[in-house]
Structures are given as structure tokens and as C-alpha cells.
Amino acid sequence: MTVYLSSAYLAPVEYYTKLLAYGQVYIEQHDHYTKQTYRNRCTIAAPDGTLALSIPTVKPDTLKYPMRDIRISDHGNWRHLHWNAIESAYNHTPFFEYYKDDFRPFYEKRYEFLTDFNEELCYLICSLIDIQPVMKRTSEYKTEFAPGETDFRERIHPKKDFRLEDPDFSPQPYYQVFQERHGFLPNLSIIDLLFNMGPESLLVLQQSNGNDTGNLV
Numbered sequence: 001m002t003v004y005l006s007s008a009y010l011a012p013v014e015y016y017t018k019l020l021a022y023g024q025v026y027i028e029q030h031d032h033y034t035k036q037t038y039r040n041r042c043t044i045a046a047p048d049g050t051l052a053l054s055i056p057t058v059k060p061d062t063l064k065y066p067m068r069d070i071r072i073s074d075h076g077n078w079r080h081l082h083w084n085a086i087e088s089a090y091n092h093t094p095f096f097e098y099y100k101d102d103f104r105p106f107y108e109k110r111y112e113f114l115t116d117f118n119e120e121l122c123y124l125i126c127s128l129i130d131i132q133p134v135m136k137r138t139s140e141y142k143t144e145f146a147p148g149e150t151d152f153r154e155r156i157h158p159k160k161d162f163r164l165e166d167p168d169f170s171p172q173p174y175y176q177v178f179q180e181r182h183g184f185l186p187n188l189s190i191i192d193l194l195f196n197m198g199p200e201s202l203l204v205l206q207q208s209n210g211n212d213t214g215n216l217v
Contacts, residue, residue, distance in 0.1 A: 002149045004028060004142070005156065007067055007118045009055055010042035010125075010189040014169045015156050017209045019126060019133040020202075028153050029068035029115060030141035033060065037157055039067060040114060042189040045178050046089045050185060052158070053082050057114060068137075070114045083107035086191065093177045095198035099128060103191070125190055129201045162187055168210040174200075 003022040007029070008015055015038070019025055033039065041054040056073040083104065090096040102124060111117035115137075126133060145151055155165040162169055171186035174197050185192075193201045 002026065004138070004145070004149065004151045004153050006031060006037065006039055006153045007115045008038040008042075008122075008156070009040055009114075009118050010053075010121060010191055011038055012043070012156065012187045013171060013190055013193055013205070013208060014162050014166060014187050015152075016125070016129070016131070016190050017169055017205050018152060018156075019122075019135070020131050020205050021209050022150070023134065025133045025135045026138050027115075027119065027135060028141070029066065029137045029139075031067050031153060032064045033057070033067045033070045036159065039070075039118070041158065042191075043158065044086065044089050044189050045176055045182070045185050045192050046085065047178060047181075049182055050188070051085060051089065053085055054078075055082075055114065055117075068113070068115055072111055072114050072117060074110070079107040090177070090191070090195040093195040094175075096195045098198065099194060102128065125194065128194060129190075129205070130199075131202065131205075170208055170210050172204050172207040174204050 001022050002024040003018050004026045005015065005018060005028065007027055040057055041052050043050050043052050045051075056075040056078055058071040058073045060070065086103070087100070106117070106121055122135075152166070156162070157165070173184045173186075174193060176184060176192065176196055193204055197204055
């Protein structure tokens with residue numbers, strides 16, 4: 001079974017359940033870039049509640065600009081701000097100290113293209129969680145899908161309710177460091193799961209996949 005996903009910055013837990021469940025994953029390169037999506041933003045749990053972190057991008061010449069050509073902007077010292085926000089949010093979690101040196105270089109090195117940055121971060125996270133998705137970049141933009149192919153490119157979206165878009169995704173509650181203050185916050189960035197649960201992240205992803213996705217590999 002095959003799934004199509006958009007490129008995503010520190011994608012939410014739902015996204016990683018797809019990387020776990022499907023035998024073949026295609027990451028879209030030819031969609032038109034739009035802001036306020038997971039392509040350049042993630043949501044973490046901060047002391048005061050959820051916090052969205054957005055990567056600034058160089059404004060393209062036209063509205064219909066392919067994702068593969070989107071460049072990261074150096075505007076506003078975003079790398080420093082994002083890392084400080086992540087450190088502030090997660091430095092008291094059980095596994096932040098264990099993983100932080102894996103993530104810090106991404107906020108020190110300059111990447112030109114957003115897709116490259118997202119992809120390398122995704123591969124890192126997959127290796128830390130111990131999942132091995134077969135991921136490829138798309139060579140064209142598909143609008144029609146064969147049986148056995150599923151399109152989640154626009155369904156995993158910060159403005160859409162995952163409960164309506166993805167009935168197979170049932171977020172499994174796990175320990176969160178600010179849970180007493182805010183209750184359990186579902187479907188945050190995968191780093192929320194990783195820093196709180198460490199090696200048990202894989203089990204949480206498996207349990208969040210629902211009953212129907214275990215046969216997709």
C-alpha cells in the first residue's frame with residue numbers, strides 16, 4: 001500500500017503513523033506551496049499551551065510556486081528562536097537531554113531549500129523512533145490514484161480536524177510534561193512524543209494507528 005504526503009516540518013504524530021503503516025511513501029515535491037500548513041510549521045506544547053513555530057520562506061515570484069523550489073529565509077533569526085522555544089518547552093522532559101544533540105545541528109546549519117531541511121529532519125526522527133519507511137520524492141503531481149494508493153497531502157493539515165479527515169488515526173494518550181496544566185494535547189509535533197516517551201514512541205504510534213492500518217505494510 002502507498003501513501004502520498006506533503007513535505008512537513010517536524011510533522012505531527014498523525015503523519016508518522018502513516019510512515020509506519022504504509023509500505024511505500026511518496027513525499028510531494030510538485031504541489032503549490034501554501035503557508036499556514038505543516039510544510040513550514042509545527043505545533044509544540046509550551047508552558048502556556050500550544051505554540052506554533054513557523055519557518056520563514058523567501059517569497060516566491062508567483063502564487064503557483066512548486067514546493068521543491070521554496071527557499072528558507074534567514075529573516076528574524078528563526079533558527080535561534082525555534083531552538084530556544086523547543087529547549088524551553090522540553091528541557092524538563094525525560095528524553096530531551098538524550099536527543100538534543102541530534103537536533104541542535106539543524107538549528108546551526110543553513111539549509112537553502114525547505115524540502116531538504118524537512119526531509120533530513122524526518123529521516124533523523126525515523127531513525128530515533130526505529131521505523132524504516134521507504135520514502136521517495138514525487139516526480140510529478142498526481143490527481144488520480146490507483147486502488148491501494150491513499151492521498152493525505154492536504155488531509156494532514158493544522159486547519160483541519162483529524163477526527164473528520166482520518167478516522168483510522170486514534171491518538172493514544174501519553175505522558176506530557178505540562179499535562180497537569182493543560183490536559184493531554186493530541187497530535188502535536190512528533191518531537192513532543194519523542195522527548196516525552198523516548199523509545200516507547202514506536203509503541204504509541206502503533207497504538208494510534210487504529211485497527212485497520214496494521215495490514216498495510
